[in-house]
Amino acid sequence: MIRLVIADDHPVVRAGLRALLEQEEGLGVVGEASTPDEAVAVVERENPDVVLMDLQFGTSETGADATRRIRALDAPPYVLVLTNYDTDGDILGAVEAGASGYLLKDAPPHELIAAVRAAAAGESALAPAIANRLLTRMREPQVSLSRREIEVLQRVAAGRSNVQIAEELFVSETTVKSHLVHVFSKLDVSSRTAAVSVGRRLGILR
Amino acid sequence: MIRLVIADDHPVVRAGLRALLEQEEGLGVVGEASTPDEAVAVVERENPDVVLMDLQFGTSETGADATRRIRALDAPPYVLVLTNYDTDGDILGAVEAGASGYLLKDAPPHELIAAVRAAAAGESALAPAIANRLLTRMREPQVSLSRREIEVLQRVAAGRSNVQIAEELFVSETTVKSHLVHVFSKLDVSSRTAAVSVGRRLGILR
DNA sequence: GATGGCATCCATCGAAAGTACGAGTCAGCG
DNA sequence: CGCTGACTCGTACTTTCGATGGATGCCATC
Numbered sequence: 403m404i405r406l407v408i409a410d411d412h413p414v415v416r417a418g419l420r421a422l423l424e425q426e427e428g429l430g431v432v433g434e435a436s437t438p439d440e441a442v443a444v445v446e447r448e449n450p451d452v453v454l455m456d457l458q459f460g461t462s463e464t465g466a467d468a469t470r471r472i473r474a475l476d477a478p479p480y481v482l483v484l485t486n487y488d489t490d491g492d493i494l495g496a497v498e499a500g501a502s503g504y505l506l507k508d509a510p511p512h513e514l515i516a517a518v519r520a521a522a523a524g525e526s527a528l529a530p531a532i533a534n535r536l537l538t539r540m541r542e543p544q545v546s547l548s549r550r551e552i553e554v555l556q557r558v559a560a561g562r563s564n565v566q567i568a569e570e571l572f573v574s575e576t577t578v579k580s581h582l583v584h585v586f587s588k589l590d591v592s593s594r595t596a597a598v599s600v601g602r603r604l605g606i607l608r
Numbered sequence: 609m610i611r612l613v614i615a616d617d618h619p620v621v622r623a624g625l626r627a628l629l630e631q632e633e634g635l636g637v638v639g640e641a642s643t644p645d646e647a648v649a650v651v652e653r654e655n656p657d658v659v660l661m662d663l664q665f666g667t668s669e670t671g672a673d674a675t676r677r678i679r680a681l682d683a684p685p686y687v688l689v690l691t692n693y694d695t696d697g698d699i700l701g702a703v704e705a706g707a708s709g710y711l712l713k714d715a716p717p718h719e720l721i722a723a724v725r726a727a728a729a730g731e732s733a734l735a736p737a738i739a740n741r742l743l744t745r746m747r748e749p750q751v752s753l754s755r756r757e758i759e760v761l762q763r764v765a766a767g768r769s770n771v772q773i774a775e776e777l778f779v780s781e782t783t784v785k786s787h788l789v790h791v792f793s794k795l796d797v798s799s800r801t802a803a804v805s806v807g808r809r810l811g812i813l814r
Numbered sequence: 815g816a817t818g819g820c821a822t823c824c825a826t827c828g829a830a831a832g833t834a835c836g837a838g839t840c841a842g843c844g
Numbered sequence: 845c846g847c848t849g850a851c852t853c854g855t856a857c858t859t860t861c862g863a864t865g866g867a868t869g870c871c872a873t874c
Contacts, residue, residue, distance in 0.1 A: 412714045413714070413717050414621055414715075414720070415620055415621065415624055415713075416624065417624035417628045418618075418619075418623035418625070418627065419620055419623075419624070422619070422623045508617060508620075508666070509619070510619055548849085550852095559805060560802075560805055561801045561803075561804075561806070563831090564830075564831070564832095573851085574853055577852050579832070580851080580852075581851085582831090582832080583834095584850095593769065593831085594801055594831075594832090595804060596766075597767070598767075598801060598805075599766055599767045754819085755820095756820075756822095770860075771860085780823060782823060783822055785861075786824095788862080789862075789863075798862075799830090799862080800861080800862090
């Protein structure tokens with residue numbers, strides 16, 4: 403049986419995933435987590451085959467962080483990342499953190515199940531709608547912001563101050579400014595608000 | 609038994625709601641819909657007691673529209689609106705469309721069930737976290753920005769500085785700041801970038 | 815006629831934001 | 845092994861924002 407752990411901060415989503423997955427032969431949910439920390443703990447305890455990991459939690463720590471920590475364990479499970487938006491900037495981060503698959507939350511059940519089975523078999527499973535975007539982004543670097551720069555820009559777009567962003571990312575305010583300097587230069591702007599508007603037009607921001 | 613219909617475009621969310629609600633005594637899900645149109649059709653066919661209605665569908669039509677149409681039927685069911693964000697601008701629209709309750713998707717299960725029972729009894733059920741915000745917004749009629757304030761906010765969103773905006777509008781920089789102070793206060797934010805992001809979510813900006 | 819919202823204007827002050835250096839670690843690559 | 849790029853941090857400086865607390869005239873509504 404494929405043993406699963408679900409990590410998502412929405413009780414409704416957890417219940418939905420559990421319901422959809424458990425009515426499938428050969429799949430079993432052995433644990434749930436509502437925070438990144440809890441996810442790591444549950445995975446260590448249950449030693450599952452596959453983890454379904456939400457990208458956005460209510461906290462500052464993201465699913466990508468948890469994914470990185472989980473993949474650093476001994477004999478780690480495969481991690482399937484879940485997200486709401488196919489434009490999420492953390493997707494790249496999650497993939498680099500060791501996620502072996504990537505799914506949209508509005509994916510139909512059969513896609514979900516296929517992805518879980520693929521992941522359990524060690525294969526890569528990207529939602530079709532995503533694979534394209536990811537690949538095109540890979541090969542056409544365009545205005546390629548680094549992962550960190552995108553992360554900072556997203557938080558700027560959410561209205562956070564430099565100090566707040568620094569705290570959320572556990573770096574100094576100087577570092578945040580430094581990232582922003584690069585973002586401004588790459589986007590050819592000179593203020594955060596302009597950067598947000600250009601970033602949105604270029605599809606870097608949702 | 610309280611007969612329920614679930615309308616949400618996410619299969620996972622539908623399954624989660626169904627799972628959480630059906631393990632409760634006296635509740636039964638008699639239909640699901642993945643689009644606003646389908647929701648109206650299913651409600652007409654099943655004649656349920658309560659409808660759980662998502663606010664955002666993938667389409668241009670919103671849950672508020674469907675709510676309005678459902679409440680216009682003969683002997684309509686009560687409608688509970690579901691949304692991700694407590695700042696969603698359509699909330700007011702949904703309430704005005706006849707929704708009798710309002711829930712965040714990350715609400716704990718007991719809150720969800722309590723809201724369904726309250727709705728079935730014809731009572732109003734607002735997520736506690738929301739009720740306040742909604743009420744204050746009701747008595748302080750929405751977020752109506754003046755024409756001038758919107759003009760300024762739009763230019764802020766385009767990345768202009770206060771000085772630039774002042775020149776464009778043929779007023780002094782202080783005047784621009786003054787408008788922005790009002791905008792900030794109305795939108796309950798304290799920076800231009802946050803104002804832009806809230807303004808966008810509320811539909812004030814493109 | 816009063817009240818209140820809107821648009822306009824003003825000054826000051828501290829807090830953010832942005833600029834401009836320099837500089838270190840680390841991973842990956844040719 | 846040296847190079848490059850991403851990421852990190854520091855210090856010092858200038859500019860822009862935002863908060864505060866006023867002021868005026870206009871106009872609609874009560």
